[in-house]
Amino acid sequence: MEIYQKRQLLFNNQYNAIRSKYKLVGAIRLLVFLAIICFFYLALAKADTFYLYIVGGAVIAFLILLRIHVGYSWRMRYVQALKDVNRDELSFLEKDERPFEDGSEFKTTEHPYAFDLDIFGYKSLYQYLNRTATFIGKQKLADLLKGKLSANEILENQEAVKELSQKAEWRQEINAYSKLANLDDKSYQRLKKWSETEVLTISKFTRLLSYILPILLGVAIVLYFLLDIEVMGYVISSLFSINLIMTLSHIKYIQRELGGADKIHETIESCSAIIKRIEKESFVTEKMKSYISELNKDSFQASKELKELSRLFEQLETVANIFVMVVFNGFIQYHVHALYKFLDWKKEKGHLVPKSIEIIGEVEALNSLANFSYNNRYYTFPVISEEGKMSFTNLGHPLLNEKKRVCNDIDFSNQRFVILTGSNMSGKSTFLRTIGVNLVLAGIGAPICATKASFFPLPLFVSMRLTDSLEDSESYFYAEVKRLKMIIEQVREESCFVLLDEILRGTNSDDKQSGTIGVIHKLIRENTYGVIATHDLEVCETTNKFPDILINKCFEVEIKEDDLHFDYKIRDGVCQNKNATFIMRKMEIID
Known part of the structure; x- marks a missing residue:
């Protein structure tokens, strides 16, 4: 601070x-x-x-x-x-x-975990991490949080985040330049489309005329003043008019390249400044060095070339200036030559624009993770286990205030699936989200809120916060069944990590109990890791049949001096205490 x-x-x-x-x-x-x-x-x-x-x-x-x-x-x-x-x-x-922007535009209920774990939206993980300022940076950070990286990609990100976390001044410079770039969605899409459009071809004869006519005009002016030949006045006015006509015939091509954008050269120049800061910085990690190699590929220095493009854009934008349009084009076809240089640049180096912008976005996303690491230096980077072990020591929710946060240990190395019980408000749902959010962070190469951790990347699926849909005539129960079906189908394909919170709430107790046990059987039949939270103590007996796979964990509550006391610490075994009736009596809902 x-x-x-x-x-x-x-x-x-x-x-x-x-x-x-x-x-x-x-x-x-x-x-x-x-x-x-x-x-x-x-x-x-x-x-x-x-x-x-x-x-x-x-x-x-x-x-x-x-x-x-x-x-x-x-x-x-x-x-x-x-x-x-x-x-x-x-x-x-x-x-x-x-x-910071909260990424609400990336919010979706269809994603396997984003909606349930508050990845996007107000006070979300995205808002907590986000230090991006360009559209592409926001998109890259969202893609990271929604995607899945391989073990090697996670390790590369971890090393890059560690390195960038020590470059606080450099990160702030990149952020400041990005704020000035004004590279919003519209500008990004426009530049992307521009780089993909076919390069206009101008005939050699037309190009030749654009040089010959201004030269002839210059000669005519010299002859007019030196020899005082009257007819040269008509020649000068004629050549001046022809130059203007030639320029006007190119206006539609210039407008096509500009695409109606205003001051696009400032955005390009800011991108050039960002790229220059990346090129000049000394990096040791492979990921960051690969960006510089990509930017300087084919003997191009991206920052220098983008600065040249900015200058060319600026020259074309002056076509709207009446004085420049008439005088400069009448004498030397200024905008015609600017267009030719512009098209030559686009043909040879146009691929640098989307590539450079993509790299800016990726660096912004990594800077966000590095800033998160810098602000939380006591967090740990989890070790990727080659033996398939997964355990967390003092695991806490990173979005909770440090003074209120309660941390717990959890181990999935021996028994890979936990049945979690606990009374109302004891912390079950928060603990599920704690595991989920930290797995998301671990899966993108960021540090997690723990003192020690080992894991291996698995697809994450969560069913905690489903909603019914009036628009689709879909009940809550049907929405939940659809999510469970998706999870079951996925775990058949590959090993996954699953978090389930009190499933099948939309049915009666007998159906709920048998359905929950059935789901657990389906999940553990495959190589599934995870936690299921339930109030049904009968479900916990399932661990007796599968002691090598299932384990019971719980959160307890104590009633002291006619009040509830929660310690939010996880314990082995099945929850023994209940508090629903006590709370209802205390609130005088029942006698």
Whole structure:
């Protein structure tokens, strides 16, 4: 937390210093502009060329000041972004606020575990982790949380996260640049579509004319002034008009490449800056080094090439400027030549755009995990077991406040399936989510809330929070049966980890009991790992038939001084205490 406080103070001071310079340059620029008007008036009023020389010098000074002013403006925005990064981190750590996007757009009830484990949405795991600022970064983080990685991919991610967690300043720079990039869904889709469209082919004759006609115009102008040939005036106006017509015939191609986007060059330039920071950084892990190799493939330096593309986009965007359009194109077909350079770049290096953006997104996602690791340095990276062992020591829910969090040990190495009992509010559902969320984290290469852990990657399936659907005329019971069917079919295909919370609630007690036992039999018949929570103590007798596979665990509650006391600690065996009747009596629902 201390580093965020120091850096917020640092950037606050930097911002104020830059802002002062920005205002000063702005004031000087205004004075120079007024001087230009004043001396131009004097030049006209007194017919004195001396004042015109002053005007010329003032115009040059104005342009230099404009460039400096724009530079300070960008620097202010960059430092402001760094201030925001540290402010948000402090709000998150000190006030338990969530000033980060929650990924609600990725929420779905169809996913095997995302809805049940609160992976997306308000105060979700995604919101807790998310430090991305571009659309592709958000998408890559969501894909990580919803997907499944191999053991090798998990190890690669773990090493990259460990390395990036030590690069706090670098990560914040990437985040700040990403905030300035404005690479939203629309911009991303537009650039992706642009890179995939066929490169326009311009005939060699048309290209040749675009050089010959401006040269002829230049020769005509020289002859007009040197030889004072009157007919050259008509030649000049004719060639000027032809150049304009040639440019106008290319306008539709320019507009096609621009695609109606506004200031796309700024987005490309920000991407170039991000890529440059990635290229310049020294990495030791294979995953991060592979990104640099990919960016510099085929002898291209992606950051340099993207900066060139940004400049070409900016040149094409000036087609909307009437002065540039008429004067520059009338004399030299400016936008025609800009288009040719643009098309040549696209043909040779167009593949760099989607590749670079994809890498930016992946680095943003890894930075999010690295930030999570940095903020929770006492968390552990689970060991991937080659012997098929899975155990967790002091396992807690990472989204719960550390002061309120209760941690437990759980081992699936001997008996791979747990029947969990406990009275109402004793912590069964929270414990299931604790296991599930930590398995998701472990499966993407992030550290988990435990002091020691070993696991091996398995597909995760959860049935905890199903809903009925009026739209599909689907009852809660039918939705639950459909989920259970999906799980049973999947465990037949491969070994899975399954979390079930009080299944078959939508039926009578006899059906529920026999159905639950039937589901357990089906699951353990295959090589399934997991936990099923139930209130039905009869179900626990199943462990007697399969002692090598099943084990009973429980959460207990104590009634002390006419009040309930929960310790939320898991124990061996079957729950002995009940509290539903006690609570109802205390609330005067029953006598």
